[in-house]
Amino acid sequence: MKLLKEKIKEDGKLIGSNILKVDSFLNHQIDPKLMAEIGKEFAQRFHKEEITKVLTIEASGIAVALMVGLELDVPVLFAKKKKASTMDGRVYTGKVESFTKNQVYDISVAAKYLNEDDKVLIIDDFLAMGQASQGLIEIVEDAQAKLAGVGIVIEKGFQPGGKQLRKQGVRVESLAIIESLEDNQISFA
Amino acid sequence: MKLLKEKIKEDGKLIGSNILKVDSFLNHQIDPKLMAEIGKEFAQRFHKEEITKVLTIEASGIAVALMVGLELDVPVLFAKKKKASTMDGRVYTGKVESFTKNQVYDISVAAKYLNEDDKVLIIDDFLAMGQASQGLIEIVEDAQAKLAGVGIVIEKGFQPGGKQLRKQGVRVESLAIIESLEDNQISFA
Numbered sequence: 172m173k174l175l176k177e178k179i180k181e182d183g184k185l186i187g188s189n190i191l192k193v194d195s196f197l198n199h200q201i202d203p204k205l206m207a208e209i210g211k212e213f214a215q216r217f218h219k220e221e222i223t224k225v226l227t228i229e230a231s232g233i234a235v236a237l238m239v240g241l242e243l244d245v246p247v248l249f250a251k252k253k254k255a256s257t258m259d260g261r262v263y264t265g266k267v268e269s270f271t272k273n274q275v276y277d278i279s280v281a282a283k284y285l286n287e288d289d290k291v292l293i294i295d296d297f298l299a300m301g302q303a304s305q306g307l308i309e310i311v312e313d314a315q316a317k318l319a320g321v322g323i324v325i326e327k328g329f330q331p332g333g334k335q336l337r338k339q340g341v342r343v344e345s346l347a348i349i350e351s352l353e354d355n356q357i358s359f360a
Numbered sequence: 361m362k363l364l365k366e367k368i369k370e371d372g373k374l375i376g377s378n379i380l381k382v383d384s385f386l387n388h389q390i391d392p393k394l395m396a397e398i399g400k401e402f403a404q405r406f407h408k409e410e411i412t413k414v415l416t417i418e419a420s421g422i423a424v425a426l427m428v429g430l431e432l433d434v435p436v437l438f439a440k441k442k443k444a445s446t447m448d449g450r451v452y453t454g455k456v457e458s459f460t461k462n463q464v465y466d467i468s469v470a471a472k473y474l475n476e477d478d479k480v481l482i483i484d485d486f487l488a489m490g491q492a493s494q495g496l497i498e499i500v501e502d503a504q505a506k507l508a509g510v511g512i513v514i515e516k517g518f519q520p521g522g523k524q525l526r527k528q529g530v531r532v533e534s535l536a537i538i539e540s541l542e543d544n545q546i547s548f549a
Contacts, residue, residue, distance in 0.1 A: 186448075200437045200473045201422075203430035229419035230438065233390075234426045241392035248389045249419065259375075284389045 172346040188353045198231035210238025213322045220319040222292045236294040250278040263313040265306030289316035298323040301332025328360045361535040377542045387420035399427025402511045409508040411481045425483040439467040452502040454495030478505035487512040490521025517549045
């Protein structure tokens, strides 16, 4: 997605050769118009899939997922990192290993919002090791719903998450795939 | 806002006489079209204020804030509950006391995204004790920005947060004010 890549080039900040900060428009400050364009792009790529639900994980997946849900005219569901005190009844759970925070945590959604008739599009802002996507896939499987695919705003192509998902047969659509962040340079695949 | 009140009546679930669950359309599963309408409503109420930034708190404020930002054509900024490992540089911080979770935690935003030239609209999904709003106001004051007001989707009018904010001279716009949840009945003010 050209607009996104331009924005990454323009506003992305590199920290070493591994971290790309895009918190000026994606995951801290958010550019609503860019989110709307991203939503349209995902909707266009997945429009034949008869999606019934968009699934993401709090917090930085929510903005993107909302715009996709708006375009596809389906509800958006976000998995929670802590079980809310008001989340009663049965839940579907997935495990996520965070490498940056060096911990494993559960994510969960209320079971009543996902079932075997659903066809789910998973959306997230970043794909690196693929742990969040794997946790969300666990939830989809737990609910016996169908998985239409995974839509990612920025994939770090030099980390193994995307390759692993595709090896599992999952359709992964990434709007920008970073090939390398070395030599203080953002290179797209 | 009529559409919202109807939705609350239809889909809201009462737990005792204090908790209203709206996680089927607002803070777990999200209804994107309703969010778009809510965004328009807030934009209309605050359109004379020359807002430069919409400020909210992760996670359930993000969807609403995004639609407001889209309508007003300004960036959205969400305060984080934990300082991210990649949040470098100076931050503005506010304190939030959570009564449901019985803890006090810091919320923060990167200082570079808020300054004295900003006119800020604070958006959140719920207002009860007003702690999240107060924490966000602290951040606005810390940044020496101007506060245009606070926009709330659902205010629990029988709890003191809204009254306290208005006493401080803050303009509070709530799209639905709940007067009582007693007798297994949702009554609006």
